[in-house]
Amino acid sequence: MLKSAPQENSKLQASSCASTLLELFESEESKLLRFAWSLTGRRAIAEEIVQEVFMQLHAKWTDVQEPRPWLYRSVRNQAYHHLRKSRRERFGEDGENVHPLDRSPEGATEAPDDWVAHIELMAELRGLIAQLPEKDQRLIQMKYYEDLKYRDISQRTGLTISNVGFRLHVIVKKLAASMLASGAENQ
Numbered sequence: 001m002l003k004s005a006p007q008e009n010s011k012l013q014a015s016s017c018a019s020t021l022l023e024l025f026e027s028e029e030s031k032l033l034r035f036a037w038s039l040t041g042r043r044a045i046a047e048e049i050v051q052e053v054f055m056q057l058h059a060k061w062t063d064v065q066e067p068r069p070w071l072y073r074s075v076r077n078q079a080y081h082h083l084r085k086s087r088r089e090r091f092g093e094d095g096e097n098v099h100p101l102d103r104s105p106e107g108a109t110e111a112p113d114d115w116v117a118h119i120e121l122m123a124e125l126r127g128l129i130a131q132l133p134e135k136d137q138r139l140i141q142m143k144y145y146e147d148l149k150y151r152d153i154s155q156r157t158g159l160t161i162s163n164v165g166f167r168l169h170v171i172v173k174k175l176a177a178s179m180l181a182s183g184a185e186n187q
Contacts, residue, residue, distance in 0.1 A: 036049045039075075136171050143168055
């Protein structure tokens, strides 16, 4: 007669799961936060999304075969869900809540599918910006998010005005090439 396999100690198994999840959290949290921020443009929302995704992973730990890809996919999906859900907020009268890269042209009326495509395109662009060297990200931040003039950027960075213009031109050209290479269509 065959003997049944010994049962694993569930306390030991839960402890092993927790330490592995903790290690994964410690190694991936900051990367996931940057990724979520690149999609949403808001730090607080990115933190909420990453926290929620880790809670979901904890609940589904035994079912998830590859946790890292699952985390990134889940963060992306949660961010897109948040963007769709908060669409009305971005169309507020004051425009204060509108992310600079997500602004619609004045008077434009878009179909929901076009708007979602636009959001996804802008999220991809923010993701590419997040991959730039920090000094290039800062130039993009000052020019397109803070709406500073080259003169003001020059004063803050110590670069000449012409160098600021040249570097921004090169960065934007590189971003455009990356967008085209990824298959993004002009909108």
